[in-house]
Amino acid sequence: MYTIECGGNHGFPWFTSGIGTAKWGGTPLAPLLKQAGVMERGIEVVFWGADSGTEVVCEMKLPQHFSRSISLDDAMNPNNVLCYQMNGAPLPQPHGAAVRLIAAGWYGIANVKWLNRIEVRDTRFMGRFMARDYVTIREELRNGETEAVETSVGRALLKSAPARVTRKDGQYRIVGAAWGAPVAGVEVQVDGGPWRAASIDRSEQGKFAWSFWSIDWPNATSGEHTITSRAVDIQANVLPAMDDPRIAKKKTYWESNGQVSRRIRVA
Numbered sequence: 421m422y423t424i425e426c427g428g429n430h431g432f433p434w435f436t437s438g439i440g441t442a443k444w445g446g447t448p449l450a451p452l453l454k455q456a457g458v459m460e461r462g463i464e465v466v467f468w469g470a471d472s473g474t475e476v477v478c479e480m481k482l483p484q485h486f487s488r489s490i491s492l493d494d495a496m497n498p499n500n501v502l503c504y505q506m507n508g509a510p511l512p513q514p515h516g517a518a519v520r521l522i523a524a525g526w527y528g529i530a531n532v533k534w535l536n537r538i539e540v541r542d543t544r545f546m547g548r549f550m551a552r553d554y555v556t557i558r559e560e561l562r563n564g565e566t567e568a569v570e571t572s573v574g575r576a577l578l579k580s581a582p583a584r585v586t587r588k589d590g591q592y593r594i595v596g597a598a599w600g601a602p603v604a605g606v607e608v609q610v611d612g613g614p615w616r617a618a619s620i621d622r623s624e625q626g627k628f629a630w631s632f633w634s635i636d637w638p639n640a641t642s643g644e645h646t647i648t649s650r651a652v653d654i655q656a657n658v659l660p661a662m663d664d665p666r667i668a669k670k671k672t673y674w675e676s677n678g679q680v681s682r683r684i685r686v687a
């Protein structure tokens with residue numbers, strides 16, 4: 421079970437729901453690489469998709485297939501699967517049939533669909549989806565000077581979001597999900613009030629799937645409300661607020677794991 425989130429999910433006001441959980445089935449990647457015999461100088465593994473386009477680079481028009489790479493070390497991680505099944509059925513075409521990479525623990529972009537070639541190379545790999553697109557640009561402060569640092573969208577980050585409010589016998593309850601890192605706890609805030617601890621449903625689907633949380637909302641008054649959640653992972657990292665420098669100093673919309681606030685109207 422693995423929750424795949426697009427690195428751009430929530431980066432724009434209109435881009436939400438770029439996330440989904442499924443049971444992915446296939447064969448582990450590492451034994452195949454071992455069997456193929458990786459040469460001593462191999463450092464990078466490139467995954468190529470069947471989809472292609474024309475890239476304009478340095479004023480040249482270049483044909484390129486979709487491609488993403490990870491280090492050989494990361495590729496050997498036993499969590500990587502060459503996947504050909506989804507939820508027990510053959511992998512559907514939109515999700516990458518016949519075979520895709522499932523790299524649990526990474527953002528969506530690393531999970532190359534419609535795989536038709538895997539290459540081990542002896543240099544770092546670039547290409548559009550490593551170096552030009554899916555690039556996080558963040559201003560970092562160095563000895564009082566601002567530097568714009570560019571990094572490739574990489575490992576999944578901790579995140580949580582309120583999903584819905586339910587009402588049963590006049591009792592309101594806020595329900596949401598948390599994912600991206602092993603979740604230790606989730607807190608919920610209504611209308612800028614105190615943070616209250618939600619209870620997490622531990623009927624675990626494994627460490628790579630989201631967990632659901634819920635919290636009672638006593639005395640919900642009619643009208644508009646704002647609900648925010650923040651997850652904490654097992655290393656005590658807290659989901660940053662939208663005005664936290666880690667989010668506010670980001671110049672691109674990728675890896676947008678700031679706190680998600682939702683508006684709700686109680687009738």
Ligand SMILES: Nc1nc2c(c(=O)[nH]1)N[C@H]1C(S)=C(S)[C@@H](COP(=O)(O)O)O[C@H]1N2
Nearest residue numbers: 425426469486514515528529531532533534
């Ligand atoms: N070949 C190929 N693989 C790809 C992509 C693509 O455009 N081409 N998009 C990536 C991105 S950005 C995401 S978020 C995930 C989405 O996977 P899904 O369609 O199974 O949800 O696939 C990734 N793998």
Ligand SMILES: [Mo]
Nearest residue numbers: 426427528529
């Ligand atoms: Mo994506």
